[in-house]
Amino acid sequence: MILETAILNIKSGMSNEFEIAFREAAKIISSMPGYISHDLQKCLEVGDRYLLLVYWQTLEDHTIGFRKSEQYQTWKQLLHHFYAPFPTVEHYYSVNSENANK
Numbered sequence: 001m002i003l004e005t006a007i008l009n010i011k012s013g014m015s016n017e018f019e020i021a022f023r024e025a026a027k028i029i030s031s032m033p034g035y036i037s038h039d040l041q042k043c044l045e046v047g048d049r050y051l052l053l054v055y056w057q058t059l060e061d062h063t064i065g066f067r068k069s070e071q072y073q074t075w076k077q078l079l080h081h082f083y084a085p086f087p088t089v090e091h092y093y094s095v096n097s098e099n100a101n102k
Contacts, residue, residue, distance in 0.1 A: 001036065001055055001056070001057060001093070001094070001097075002055070002056045002057070002058060002059050002061075002062065002091050002092070002093055003053060003054070003055055003056075003091065003092040003093070003094075004052075004053070004054040004055075004056060004062050004089060004090070004091055005051070005052070005053055005089070005090050005091075005092065006051075006052045006087040006088070006089045006090075007049065007050070007051055007052075007087055007088070008049065008050040008051070008052055008082075008083060008087050009046075009048065009049050009083065009084060009085065009087070010048040010049070010050065010082045010083065010084070011048070011082055011083075011084045012048055013048075014048070014082055015042075015047065015048050017082070018050075018079070018082045021078045021079055021082070022040060022078075022079065024078055025074075025075050025078045025079050026038065026040075028071045028074055028075050028078075029054065029066065029075065031071070032061070032065060032066045032069065032071065033061060033065050034056050034057040034058055034060075034061025034062070034065055034066075035054070035055075035056060035057075035061070035066075036055035036056060036057060037054075037055045038052065038053060038054040038055070039052075039053045040052050040053075041053070052087075059091055062091070
């Protein structure tokens with residue numbers, strides 16, 4: 001299992017619109033092969049900052065299956081115009097699990 005993380009800095013004053021758009025985008029990502037779950041957290045200290053956590057079965061489920069899909073184009077249209085700057089996405093695996101992927 002792989003954890004995708006992204007800190008999403010939203011353009012000032014656009015958080016409400018982002019949250020509405022994300023609810024629609026969440027339907028897209030949750031329908032993708034290899035998707036396990038996701039969580040969107042809002043920062044307490046910085047009002048227009050969010051942390052996106054997405055669990056995937058494999059790295060390729062995200063980087064190839066999702067990112068190279070037609071559905072990703074809709075995801076981009078819904079969300080990418082909110083970001084400033086564009087987020088850095090990182091992937092992690094558990095080192096405490098017997099089933100950790102490397």
